[in-house]
Amino acid sequence: MSGLLDKQRTIAGAQFNRWLVPPAALAIHLCIGMAYGFSVFWLPMTKLVGQSSTECSSHSWMTNLFSSQCDWTVPQVSITFTLFIFMLGVAAAFWGGWMERVGPRKSGFIAAICWGGGMALGGVGVMTHQLWLVWLGCGVLGGIGQGLGYITPVSTLIKWFPDRRGMATGLAIMGYGGGAMIGAPVAVALMSHFGGGVSAQGVALTLITMGAIYFVIMTIGAFGFRVAPAGWMPTGFKPTPTQSKAMITDGHVHLSKAWRTPQFWLIWGVLCLNVSAGIGVIGMASPMLQDIFGPLLVGVTSDATLTAAQKAGIVAAAAGLVGLISLFNSVGRLFWASVSDWIGRKNTYFTFFILGTALYLLMPTLGHMGAAGLFVLVVCVILSMYGGGFATVPAYLADIFGTQMVGAIHGRLLTAWSVAGIIGPVLISNLRQAQLDAGVPKNLVYDNTLYILAGLLILGFFLNLMIKPVDAKHFMTPDELAAEQALTEKASHKAADAGSAARGSFGMTGILAWLAVGIPFLIGVWIAIGKASALFMH
Numbered sequence: 001m002s003g004l005l006d007k008q009r010t011i012a013g014a015q016f017n018r019w020l021v022p023p024a025a026l027a028i029h030l031c032i033g034m035a036y037g038f039s040v041f042w043l044p045m046t047k048l049v050g051q052s053s054t055e056c057s058s059h060s061w062m063t064n065l066f067s068s069q070c071d072w073t074v075p076q077v078s079i080t081f082t083l084f085i086f087m088l089g090v091a092a093a094f095w096g097g098w099m100e101r102v103g104p105r106k107s108g109f110i111a112a113i114c115w116g117g118g119m120a121l122g123g124v125g126v127m128t129h130q131l132w133l134v135w136l137g138c139g140v141l142g143g144i145g146q147g148l149g150y151i152t153p154v155s156t157l158i159k160w161f162p163d164r165r166g167m168a169t170g171l172a173i174m175g176y177g178g179g180a181m182i183g184a185p186v187a188v189a190l191m192s193h194f195g196g197g198v199s200a201q202g203v204a205l206t207l208i209t210m211g212a213i214y215f216v217i218m219t220i221g222a223f224g225f226r227v228a229p230a231g232w233m234p235t236g237f238k239p240t241p242t243q244s245k246a247m248i249t250d251g252h253v254h255l256s257k258a259w260r261t262p263q264f265w266l267i268w269g270v271l272c273l274n275v276s277a278g279i280g281v282i283g284m285a286s287p288m289l290q291d292i293f294g295p296l297l298v299g300v301t302s303d304a305t306l307t308a309a310q311k312a313g314i315v316a317a318a319a320g321l322v323g324l325i326s327l328f329n330s331v332g333r334l335f336w337a338s339v340s341d342w343i344g345r346k347n348t349y350f351t352f353f354i355l356g357t358a359l360y361l362l363m364p365t366l367g368h369m370g371a372a373g374l375f376v377l378v379v380c381v382i383l384s385m386y387g388g389g390f391a392t393v394p395a396y397l398a399d400i401f402g403t404q405m406v407g408a409i410h411g412r413l414l415t416a417w418s419v420a421g422i423i424g425p426v427l428i429s430n431l432r433q434a435q436l437d438a439g440v441p442k443n444l445v446y447d448n449t450l451y452i453l454a455g456l457l458i459l460g461f462f463l464n465l466m467i468k469p470v471d472a473k474h475f476m477t478p479d480e481l482a483a484e485q486a487l488t489e490k491a492s493h494k495a496a497d498a499g500s501a502a503r504g505s506f507g508m509t510g511i512l513a514w515l516a517v518g519i520p521f522l523i524g525v526w527i528a529i530g531k532a533s534a535l536f537m538h
Contacts, residue, residue, distance in 0.1 A: 004105075004223075005102075005103075005105050005106040005109055006103075006106070007101075007103030007105070007106070007227060009105075010103050010104070010105045010225055010226050010227045011226070011227050011228075011229055011501075012226040012227065012228060012229065012232075012501045013501065014500050014501060014502070014503055014504065015504035016226050016501065016502045016504050017502060017504045017505060017506050017507070017510060018160040018161065018228070018234070019506055019514075020224065020226070020509065020510055020513055021153070021157060021160050021225065021226065022157065022168065022171040022172060023224065023513040023514050023516065023517045024108075024153070024221045024222070024225050024513075025152075025153030025156075025157060025172035025175070025221070025225075026172060026174070026221075026517040026521070027175075027217050027218065027220060027516070027517055028108055028111065028149045028152060028153065028172075028175070028217075028218050028221040028222065029150070029153070029173060029174075029175030029176040029179065030176075030178060030179045030182060030217075030517065030520065030521065031112075031115065031149070031179060031183075031214040031217050031218050031221075032111070032115055032145065032146050032149040032150060032176060032179065032214075032218075033175055033177060033179015033183070034179045034182075034184070034187075034214070035081065035084045035085075035180075036177070036179065036326065036329075037179065037180030037181075037183045037184030037187065038080065038081055038084070038138075039078070039081070039184075040184045040187050040191075041077070041187065041203060041206075042074050042077050042078055043074070044191060044202070044203050045072055045077045045126065045134075045203055046071055046073060046074055046077065047071060048071060048072075048126070048129060048200045048203065049068075049069065049070060049071045049129065065131050065132050066130065066131075066132060068128065068129040068130065072131055076131060077131070077134070079135065079139070080134060080135060080138050082139075082421065082422070083135060083138075083139025083140055083143050084138075084139060084142060084143045085417060085418055085421035086143065086418050086422075087139065087140055087142075087143020087144055087146065087147060088146040088147040088150060088414065088417065088418065089147065089414045089416075089418030089419075090143075090144075090147065090415075090418070091143065091144040091145075091146070091147025091148055091411075092147040092151045092410070092411035092414040092415075093147075093411050093412045093414065093415050094411075095107070095147070095148060095411065096151055096255070096407055096408035096409070096410065096411020096412055097405070097411075099148065099152060099155075099407055099408065099411070100405060100407050100408045103225070104153060104155075104156045104222065104225040105222050105223060105225050106222075107148050107151075107152045107222075108148075108149065108152045108153075108218065108219075108221060109219055109223075110145075111145045111146075111148035111149035111152060111218060111222070112145070112149075112214070112215050112218030112221075112222060113145070113215065114141050114142065114144045114145030114148065115142055115145030115146065115149060115211075115214055115218065116211040116212060116213075116214045116215025116216075116218065117137075117141060117211065118137045118138055118140070118141035118142030118143075118145055118211070119137065119138055119207045119208070119210055119211030119214065120137070120207065120208045120211035120212065121133065121136065121138075121141060122137035122138035122139075122142070122207050122211075123137075123204040123205065123206070123207030123211065124137070124204070124208075125137055125138075126200055126203045126204040126207060127200055127201070129200065138207070147411070147414070149218065150414070151407055151410055151411045151414070152222075153225070154169055154394045154407050154410050155403070155407030155408075155410070156227060156228075157169055157171075158394060158395065158403050158406055159227075159228045159232070159403055160232075160502075161234075162233065162234070162403070163237045164338075164341055165394075165395035165398055165399075166337040166340035166341040166345070166348075166391070166392060166395045167334070167337060169337055169395055170333050170334040170335070170337025170338055170391040170392075171334060173333045173337070173387075173390055173391040173394075174330050174331065174333040174334040174391065175330075175521070176330075176333075176390075177326070177329040177330030177331075177333050177387045177390075178326070178521055178524055178525070180326055181323075181326045181330065181521075181524030181525065181527060181528045182520050182521065182523065182524035182527075183210070185524075185527050186210065187206055187210060190205070190206040190209055190210065191203055191206045194206055194209075224513070226502070228501065228502065229501050230485050232502065235503065247344060247345065247346055247399050247400070247467075247469060249399065249400060249401070249470060249475075250402075251402050251470075251472060251474075251475030251476070252401070252402030252403065252404035252475060252481055252484075253400075253401040253405065253409075253470055253474045253475060253476065254404075254405055254476055254480070254484070255405045255408040255409055255412065257474050258401045258405065258474075259412050261470055263400050263401075263468070263469075263470055264401075264409070264412075264413070266464070266466055266467045267393065267397065267400070268413055268415070268416045269416070269459075269463045270393075270460050270463050270464050270467070271389060271390075271393050271413060271416040271417070271420075272416035272417075272420045272423075273456045273457065273459055273463070274349070274352055274353075274356075274385070274386065274389040274460055275386065275389065275390075275416065275417055275420035275421075275424070276420040276423045276424040276427070276453075276456055277360070277382075277386075277424070277453040277454075277457055277460075278383060278387075278389070278424075279386070279420055279421060279424035279425065280425065280427060280428040280449070280453055281379060281382055281383065281386075281453070282325060282329075282383065282386070283424065283428055284428050284429075284432070284446070284449075285318075285321055285322060285325055285379060286321060286322055287318075288446050289317070289318045289372075289375075289376070290314055290315070290318050291442040291443055291445065291446070292367040292375070292443045292446065293367070293370065293372045293443075294314065295310065295314070296370050296372055297313065297314050297317040297318075297372060316534040317535050320532040320533065320534035320535040321376060321532070321535060322531070323527075323528040323529070323530075323531030323532045324376065324379075324380050324528065324531075324532040324535070325379065325380070326528050327380075327525060327529065327532070328380040328381070328383045328384040328387070329383045329384070329386060329387040330387060331384065331387075332383065332384025332385060332386070332387040332388045332391075333387040333388055333390060333391035334391065335384065335388065336348060336351075336352075336384065336385065336387070336388025336389075336392055337388060337392050337395065339388075340392045340395060340396075345392055345393075345395055345396035345399055346464060346467060348388070348392050349389070349392065349396075349464045350461065350464060350465075351385075352385045352388065352389060352457070352460075353457045353458070353460045353461035353464060354461065355381070355385070356385055356454075356457045357454045357458055357461070359381060359382055360382070360450050360451070360453050360454035360457065361451065361454050362378060363375060363378055363379075363446075364446070364451070366378065367447075376535060390417075393410070393413065394406065397409050397413065400467070400469065401470060402475070404481065404484060404485070405484075427449075427452070428449055431448065431449045431452070432445050432446070
């Protein structure tokens, strides 16, 4: 098996086609993107024992961690998501350089083991009702799989698509945003099939089954990767004068130097602030819509007495917004990353910060006006830019630091996501609760919060303004670059040289590969649109 995973076995031959790489990347990202859909497990996981909370409330935190007699709480089980994001950043930061050396096949396969195995181990934790095992399996081991799976395709795609760096990474990272659109409905259906409702067996078998399915799909994706030989260029591609100057470098900066430059930390701050603002909206979108508009969502006046059916309609409308958010979070990754190929990465982030600030400042006014439709549209645009920020940043890094170590540098940068995953939700929840405690009406508690989020984007604008090209003194010398390439790109009997590699036709293999990832993604889009229709039924 180790021989099959070696990087030299993945160097592309003459008949390979570069458009076979994005489906492999999508296969992995559509699986690990289920992290966004894990909330479907939270409520079922709090009803597995049936022991009343009053009898268990006196137990210490540590006792509940190992107890099999008390139901878990939503805050306890949702720590799993926090562990996802934290371990994603840690794994990407620590093993990004290793991934560059061993190649995408080996790192993708290990990601499959960690993500699929982590879900299965979490299922065992549910079956035995051991919360620590759920955290260890789904959170820690699964989070490592998240980190490795997230960064695995980036460097490979950027080297295959020097002419369309943004679009290439957007295609892959779009899958991460869309994974929940597919995975969440599947999880709900499996829990019903295995458990007939809420049961430990239903949740546990669902986690184990999905872990096995994800392992198989991610393994197929990992074995679908091929690496471009050093110096490979698409047929007919020549960097234009615009591409060879300004913010796009011709040199390569080593990871050991890149993270010590001001540019790295400025981009780190840019990503952190963009994510902090966006993840705050994701976390509060459903309650925010209900608190601000309430009965208006079902076409009645705000002071009306609601029937049970109308209350259910409000909840359905809020769930519809969540579906739209998943859709725009996913599609925005491809859209904005592709736009960045035309206007540049720096200008794309300027768009995020200028347009985002204006929209955040507009949202309270729309709430006061009762303009629910415009409010929803604004939220969707904001979340498209949230996803777009993730998809654009790998190409931004490649422009600034070169492509040789971009996967490792991207891994180190993703610690910004870990930090933002804490800042955004904590800031939002604490501000909301403080204003409720102060007696602020529910429909007004989000105003100051949205203004603060706009302030984060203004700060991000100035950080982005400060980003300049890296000083040439940081570039690797030709000898250093050759030595680094020797570590990562050994010769292979299967490899073709840069001039003849990957000149094959798209063919039936390409069609089948794209159908394999495209059909599930489109089914997820259809489901998300179906949920969103509840927003427009009144």
